[in-house]
Amino acid sequence: MPEQHQTEPRRGPSFGRRHLLRGAMLAGGLAAAGVGGIGIASAQSFSHPGMLVQTDDFARMRSAVQGNREPWISGWNRLIANSHSHPTWQPRAVERIIRGNNGTDPENYWLLMNDMHAAYQNGLRWKISGDTAHRDCAVRILNAWSGTLKEISGWTETSLAAGIYGYQAANAAELVRNEPGFDRARFQALLANVFYPLNNDFLVRRHGTCDGHYWANWDLCNMAAILAIGIFNDDKAKVDEAIEYFWNGKGQGSIEHVIPFIHGDLAQWQESGRDQAHTMMGVGLMAEFMEMAWNQGIDLYSARDHAFAKAAEYVARYNNGRSVPFTKFVWYNGHNCAYNEQTVISEGARGQIRPVWELVYSHYYGRLGRAMPNVWEMLAKVRPEGGGGDYGTASGGFDSLGLGTLAYVQERKPTTLNRLQSYNHQDRYVRHAYYDARLDASISPAADAQFRLVPGLADKTGVSFEASNVPGHYLRHYDYDFRLDPNYGSSRFAADATFHAVSGLADGSWTSFRSHSHPDRYLRHYDYLLKLDPISTATGRADATFRITS
Structure with a gap:
């Protein structure tokens, strides 16, 4: 059964004490009661x-x-x-x-x-x-x-x-x-x-x-x-x-x-x-x-x-x-x-x-x-x-x-641009095309096939894939399909755009990417489209194995 995602909430003008407490904790200070409990x-x-x-x-x-x-x-x-x-x-x-x-x-x-x-x-x-x-x-x-x-x-x-x-x-x-x-x-x-x-x-x-x-x-x-x-x-x-x-x-x-x-x-x-x-x-x-x-x-x-x-x-x-x-x-x-x-x-x-x-x-x-x-x-x-x-x-x-x-300009790190090369279709690379994520043949390092591998948005020990040509847009899964979406700061987005690099399922010298939000599933390609699937077969292991190239 496909994963059931709820539409991410559009929050109105109310705000909670958690914002205040975050500030207090960062400051190492106090949270004193104010108007309306804020x-x-x-x-x-x-x-x-x-x-x-x-x-x-x-x-x-x-x-x-x-x-x-x-x-x-x-x-x-x-x-x-x-x-x-x-x-x-x-x-x-x-x-x-x-x-x-x-x-x-x-x-x-x-x-x-x-x-x-x-x-x-x-x-x-x-x-x-x-x-x-x-x-x-x-x-x-x-x-x-x-x-x-x-x-x-x-x-x-x-x-x-x-x-x-x-x-x-x-x-x-x-x-x-x-x-x-x-x-x-x-x-x-x-x-x-x-x-x-x-x-x-x-x-x-x-x-x-x-x-x-x-x-x-x-x-x-x-x-x-x-x-x-x-x-x-x-x-x-x-x-x-x-x-x-x-x-x-x-x-x-x-x-x-x-x-x-x-x-x-x-x-x-x-x-x-x-x-x-x-x-x-x-x-x-x-x-x-x-x-x-x-x-x-x-x-x-x-x-x-x-x-x-x-x-x-x-x-x-x-x-x-x-x-x-x-x-x-x-x-x-x-x-x-x-x-x-x-x-x-x-x-x-x-x-x-x-x-x-x-x-x-x-x-x-x-x-x-x-x-x-x-x-x-x-x-x-x-x-x-x-x-x-x-x-x-x-x-x-x-x-x-x-x-x-x-x-004020902050230096985005790492600045190296990377591509994800398929293990079993080594002439093909992960890319985003019209914001859909797929596996395509790539002769030259086209901009939409290059990503910044940055610390995971939901877990810094993981990794997120930021598009090199669309700042603030990341590969994320949605209903087990992959697409390129803007990061507007929700916890759901952060979790869906975070992965953990592990030894390649088909070859330990390569890399596979386990989902942060669904740890029993991995990034893979299927009919040249990117999917988030559980992996149980040799074909699946090959489809879920990639090489990071710069």
């Missing part, structure tokens, strides 16, 4: 450097740049061509930063905005090249601001300035936190006394408006600032505050609100009906928030069954020019909670280029091997990602620290 994951100690980039990341970047390897070298060339990364950059620190028209003071937030990107870019160049002139430039910029800035003011946009430039300042400072001449204590005081009170006030008071009044970006940048400040200042309470708001926050940036609707393997973003520029800004801010948490041992990427991966695919797909489903979005705004609705997705700024995609792809595909085809298509348009100063002079070009092609 709690917070608390880090007990801090890893430094441990925000957007860590020590291992610098080693990877340095090795790739020294080896002149793509795509990192293109990212490096983009960095060194940016004037903000030059060690001659001079800070322009002032006592009072204004963002938003308050009717009396001219805006000058661009001074802080540009200087924080210059500090970050110089710090990054120093970490990779070892040139201390860049380190000293970053220290000079950061010391100037910690010794001068007393206030961030303006209209309600003060909250944007405190959020965006707060998390960026902490990331820049993290790169030089222990370096000679850097006044770390004074910079910690700047973050705690000038930035943090504004971040906290926004998330608590929201300028006296309805909980849903402000778009997700306003929450996300302030969440990111509190998290980054907590990490840089070794302040566990602030880290807890940011993570708790991610799970339980009343505004549009919490995980329940920022992704209001799940559409199968896609998920609608809260600002999708507003415009695409702010939607992509939100994707970038959420990715940076999640990455900072990840580097402290807290997994938020997996929240709500990897809802953020689905949302990134949704946003990328629409901005690649394709259609996506849209459910009417309702919210209440202002001081009197007026009713508002959006019934169609916005075409405003559709297709805009923003440096927010490498980090998303790095985690879901680079670390997890998850298929992200729409994000991958977007990357072809934005690579190599630049940083502040590469996308114009307006504030939108500085919303993300960027430079992801250099900083």
Whole structure:
């Protein structure tokens, strides 16, 4: 009787405590009770450097740049061509930063905005090249601001300035936190006394408006600032505050609100009906928030069954020019909670280029091997990602620290491409043709007959077969037949795409592959199609025996 598979479930917006507990266990911390039984994951100690980039990341970047390897070298060339990364950059620190028209003071937030990107870019160049002139430039910029800035003011946009430039300042400072001449204590005081009170006030008071009044970006940048400040200042309470708001926050940036609707393997973003520029800004801010948490041992990427991966695919797909489903979005705004609705997705700024995609792809595909085809298509348009100063002079070009092609790209291992040669039809190899798996004659190593043999998705002692020409797609069995499917992260998929290499059933010098989910069955060919069968005959043993060739 054929194997009976149930359709893999499409999970809705609810999420369980298991996501929280995973974060708590990774952090080695606590799970404290929160609203509705959902709690917070608390880090007990801090890893430094441990925000957007860590020590291992610098080693990877340095090795790739020294080896002149793509795509990192293109990212490096983009960095060194940016004037903000030059060690001659001079800070322009002032006592009072204004963002938003308050009717009396001219805006000058661009001074802080540009200087924080210059500090970050110089710090990054120093970490990779070892040139201390860049380190000293970053220290000079950061010391100037910690010794001068007393206030961030303006209209309600003060909250944007405190959020965006707060998390960026902490990331820049993290790169030089222990370096000679850097006044770390004074910079910690700047973050705690000038930035943090504004971040906290926004998330608590929201300028006296309805909980849903402000778009997700306003929450996300302030969440990111509190998290980054907590990490840089070794302040566990602030880290807890940011993570708790991610799970339980009343505004549009919490995980329940920022992704209001799940559409199968896609998920609608809260600002999708507003415009695409702010939607992509939100994707970038959420990715940076999640990455900072990840580097402290807290997994938020997996929240709500990897809802953020689905949302990134949704946003990328629409901005690649394709259609996506849209459910009417309702919210209440202002001081009197007026009713508002959006019934169609916005075409405003559709297709805009923003440096927010490498980090998303790095985690879901680079670390997890998850298929992200729409994000991958977007990357072809934005690579190599630049940083502040590469996308114009307006504030939108500085919303993300960027430079992801250099900083975030994960090296998929093993990188060797392999073919599976049949034992009893040695002129034939396993291939995928129109996503069906079969055994065909192969004169040359065609792309669809090449696979990366990666650690098993369900069991790292096993193996999974990733297609070389379709990233994130794997051979898996379904009703005992084989096909090439995208990995969207389900446990069923992982089990069906995992196999254990054993001595060849027909010849011990070759290899056979036992199913992880059905250990009494093996991968074999039958009438040149791949099947998952129990093996009991000599013919079956020959059909289930292969050689791995490179």
